[in-house]
Amino acid sequence: MTTIPHLVLDQVTYRYEPEAPPAVNQVSLTVPRGQFAAVLGHNGSGKSTLAKMLNGLFLPTEGSVLVSGMDTREEKHTWDIRQAAGMVFQNPDNQLVATRVYDDVAFGLENIGVPTQEMPPRIDEALRLTGMSEFADRPPHLLSGGQKQRVAIAGILAMQPEALILDEATAMLDPQGRKEVFDTVARLNREQGITVVWITHFMEEAAKAQRVLVMNHGGIEMDGTPREIFSRVEEIRDLRLDVPPMTKLAHMLNARGVPAAPDVLTVEEMAREVKRLCPSCWKN
Amino acid sequence: MPIVLEKLSHIYQQGASTTTALKDIDLTIGDEDLLALIGHTGSGKSTLAQHLNGLIKPTSGRVLLDGRDINAPGEDSRKLRFRVGLVFQYPEHQLFEETVYKDIAFGPKNMGLSEVEIDQRVRGAMDTVGLPFEEIKDRSPFEVSGGQMRRIALAGVLAMRPQVLVLDEPTAGLDPRARDLLLSDIQRLHQEGTTVVMISHAMDDVARLATRIAVLEKGALAMVGTPGEVFSRYEELTAMGLDVPQGCQLTRLLREMGGPAMADCYLLESLADSLTQQIKGGDGGAA
Numbered sequence: 186m187t188t189i190p191h192l193v194l195d196q197v198t199y200r201y202e203p204e205a206p207p208a209v210n211q212v213s214l215t216v217p218r219g220q221f222a223a224v225l226g227h228n229g230s231g232k233s234t235l236a237k238m239l240n241g242l243f244l245p246t247e248g249s250v251l252v253s254g255m256d257t258r259e260e261k262h263t264w265d266i267r268q269a270a271g272m273v274f275q276n277p278d279n280q281l282v283a284t285r286v287y288d289d290v291a292f293g294l295e296n297i298g299v300p301t302q303e304m305p306p307r308i309d310e311a312l313r314l315t316g317m318s319e320f321a322d323r324p325p326h327l328l329s330g331g332q333k334q335r336v337a338i339a340g341i342l343a344m345q346p347e348a349l350i351l352d353e354a355t356a357m358l359d360p361q362g363r364k365e366v367f368d369t370v371a372r373l374n375r376e377q378g379i380t381v382v383w384i385t386h387f388m389e390e391a392a393k394a395q396r397v398l399v400m401n402h403g404g405i406e407m408d409g410t411p412r413e414i415f416s417r418v419e420e421i422r423d424l425r426l427d428v429p430p431m432t433k434l435a436h437m438l439n440a441r442g443v444p445a446a447p448d449v450l451t452v453e454e455m456a457r458e459v460k461r462l463c464p465s466c467w468k469n
Numbered sequence: 470m471p472i473v474l475e476k477l478s479h480i481y482q483q484g485a486s487t488t489t490a491l492k493d494i495d496l497t498i499g500d501e502d503l504l505a506l507i508g509h510t511g512s513g514k515s516t517l518a519q520h521l522n523g524l525i526k527p528t529s530g531r532v533l534l535d536g537r538d539i540n541a542p543g544e545d546s547r548k549l550r551f552r553v554g555l556v557f558q559y560p561e562h563q564l565f566e567e568t569v570y571k572d573i574a575f576g577p578k579n580m581g582l583s584e585v586e587i588d589q590r591v592r593g594a595m596d597t598v599g600l601p602f603e604e605i606k607d608r609s610p611f612e613v614s615g616g617q618m619r620r621i622a623l624a625g626v627l628a629m630r631p632q633v634l635v636l637d638e639p640t641a642g643l644d645p646r647a648r649d650l651l652l653s654d655i656q657r658l659h660q661e662g663t664t665v666v667m668i669s670h671a672m673d674d675v676a677r678l679a680t681r682i683a684v685l686e687k688g689a690l691a692m693v694g695t696p697g698e699v700f701s702r703y704e705e706l707t708a709m710g711l712d713v714p715q716g717c718q719l720t721r722l723l724r725e726m727g728g729p730a731m732a733d734c735y736l737l738e739s740l741a742d743s744l745t746q747q748i749k750g751g752d753g754g755a756a
Contacts, residue, residue, distance in 0.1 A: 468728075
């Protein structure tokens with residue numbers, strides 16, 4: 186077990202054009218191994234640019250990005266880094282290439298030159314971990330959006346990555362697909378210890394992360410647990426982001442003179458809070 | 470301008486097999502409605518939406534706009550269909566012109582309007598959705614932000630001055646700021662007299678905006694009613710795999726735990742009011 190922090194950004198700046206304002210501006214950030222970190226922020230806040238630097242797809246204009254201690258600017262590490270930190274993108278239809286789910290998962294392995302005889306167990310395991318085993322022989326284009334994203338994730342898992350970076354991977358899915366994909370990734374994080382960087386616009390997803398990073402104008406504006414972040418309702422509102430509905434309700438109660446805990450996140454927590462605030466409202 | 474669906478059915482034919490996408494739908498959408506159309510993926514929502522402007526024709530049954538069948542043969546029906554504007558899912562994928570202006574002008578041009586009229590309509594539509602005319606009219610629609618692209622696509626439909634606006638998941642994939650802007654545009658259009666039909670998966674948005682909700686399941690109309698009526702049928706909705714607003718989940722959980730009963734659940738503001746009343750009243754009683 187290595188003790189090197191998993192992802193380390195040191196004073197990272199990225200510019201798309203030499204004269205353009207930086208898309209990511211002087212960001213320093215450490216993500217420990219096994220953490221589930223959600224990243225929030227508007228389009229244009231720098232989230233996607235940051236994500237693409239985490240596996241060397243983009244190289245920082247200034248500063249350095251280390252993945253398991255490997256510097257993304259050193260060419261000799263490029264393939265190791267891509268394998269160690271896999272990316273899933275927004276549109277499920279742009280990520281699948283083969284005519285059969287199984288072959289799609291095999292595609293990445295072929296690319297990195299895994300010997301043919303080693304491939305089947307890795308593919309089977311990846312399909313099992315994403316709950317897609319029974320779809321192995323299906324053509325990907327007939328799957329639901331959530332299933333397609335799980336195939337994309339399986340393709341990365343087969344490469345045995347240490348980190349998954351998901352850039353709005355649920356944005357185009359319906360509520361069921363979103364839940365499917367989120368639950369799959371949360372399980373991989375919990376059971377396989379895979380580090381997760383989860384970029385999203387859905388606050389209820391961020392509420393389930395261990396850590397929430399809020400980006401604005403290329404920098405990290407807020408960094409903390411979901412409870413810490415979402416209880417800062419006014420700041421979140423100034424950034425024109427949302428807070429989860431139950432946090433909003435707690436805020437409204439406080440405005441009405443009811444001292445509800447400001448860091449309530451879920452329906453269950455709010456129900457307990459109501460019970461605490463009003464024992465006599467209960468029949469038993 | 471009410472839309473009436475009469476025993477509307479649609480059957481897709483694929484080789485030898487057939488799929489019933491819509492089954493005997495009877496639904497009246499009133500002038501004053503902002504109707505939310507909800508349902509699981511594959512329940513027939515988009516197929517229904519595309520019937521409302523004649524893009525898809527019913528296998529049986531009729532679509533009546535102001536009492537007239539929009540699929541009747543003849544030029545009159547074509548004009549009738551122009552009164553219903555349909556905004557597809559991810560409508561920005563259908564932008565194609567060189568400039569924002571030309572893209573928005575495309576629909577009005579197709580209607581055979583004069584240049585002067587077209588110009589007025591493009592300006593009006595851009596104003597309605599908050600796009601700065603001088604600043605972006607000559608830009609490529611592909612150079613602007615995702616939220617702006619979505620609003621350009623909406624403006625292209627609005628420039629045809631539809632009396633009924635049908636939107637298929639208008640906020641999908643947008644960030645919270647772009648989503649709020651778009652929803653307030655839609656709300657304003659509704660307040661100014663446009664009938665709106667909106668497909669959405671975002672139940673908290675639906676709860677806030679809709680005057681009525683229609684729930685589709687497996688191509689049939691499962692429920693129609695006010696948000697209060699529909700969201701009170703919690704068990705049925707969750708059995709269909711649909712979300713309910715979190716306020717309603719809380720109301721239900723409180724009831725299950727033997728806690729206080731809430732009248733309305735779907736608006737956070739009114740939920741906060743009645744919880745405050747309960748809690749303050751409860752404390753007073755205990756003290």
